[in-house]
Amino acid sequence: MATQTQDIQARDKREVKSDAEQTIPGRVFSPNVDIFEDDQALTIVADMPGVPSENVAIDLRNDVLSLSGVPSVSVPEKEEYVLQEYDTGKYFRQFTLSEVIDQEHIEAKLNNGVLRVTLPKVGPAKPRKIEITEG
């Protein structure tokens, strides 16, 4: 059976629901991501259309990786909307990492609205066995 390329389905962006309020008003969306790993690294690829590289922030602390991006393109006020099918806003998503990451060598690339973060692993994570003593 020949594989046929499917049409991409239109989907609304997923809005981030957070207990903490934003200090800057505006909507926050969760970018679509691909996450994969091999022996060397964990890679996260995120779609953030409209975001220039200077507006991307990547932060890793306490095993939590945060990706955020602010789009630069805004619609000038003199323009009036005729049709609005998608909303624009900030992108934000967090991941808890289970691997130990070599923080010095994290690499990030942004290309046409696609952010690719490569997180190299530090050796194999050894499971630590905890001895339990009775008494």
Place this chain on the structure above:
Amino acid sequence: MIIRRLENWPFDGFSGGVSEVERLRRDLGRLLNGRTGGNGWDFPAGVFPLMNVSQDSENVYVRAEIPGMLLDQLDVSVTGRSLTVTGERAIPDEHSNVRYHRKEREAGKIRRQLALPTDVDNERVQAKYQHGILMVVLPKSEKAKPKKIAISG
């Protein structure tokens, strides 16, 4: 009555440019029209890529979020009062020994046709692709531009 109730609904902390009512209307429109597209102006077509269309007195602006495209994978054409965007979004395979944990990004064909709100000057249409956003600027044709009429007293 329902509209009034929804307007006062305490949704959440964020309030963007579009009201919740507007979004509800959009979702409803998509539901009613199905995802086949090609409909009129009131409701979105529900076909990728979703488009925002705006205008001022000189131009019509069409914006679409299509991240991760190469320029030669994207085609934009204008025929009469219809704008067509076609292409294919490819997500290159990673090398074979990777394990995927999530795969949310979609690859596939892009086919979208949009009816323009006014006549445009097809010769002067410009398209730009930057940061994953396609922006098409369509200058309005002379007869579609608003004309100021002098009032004599």
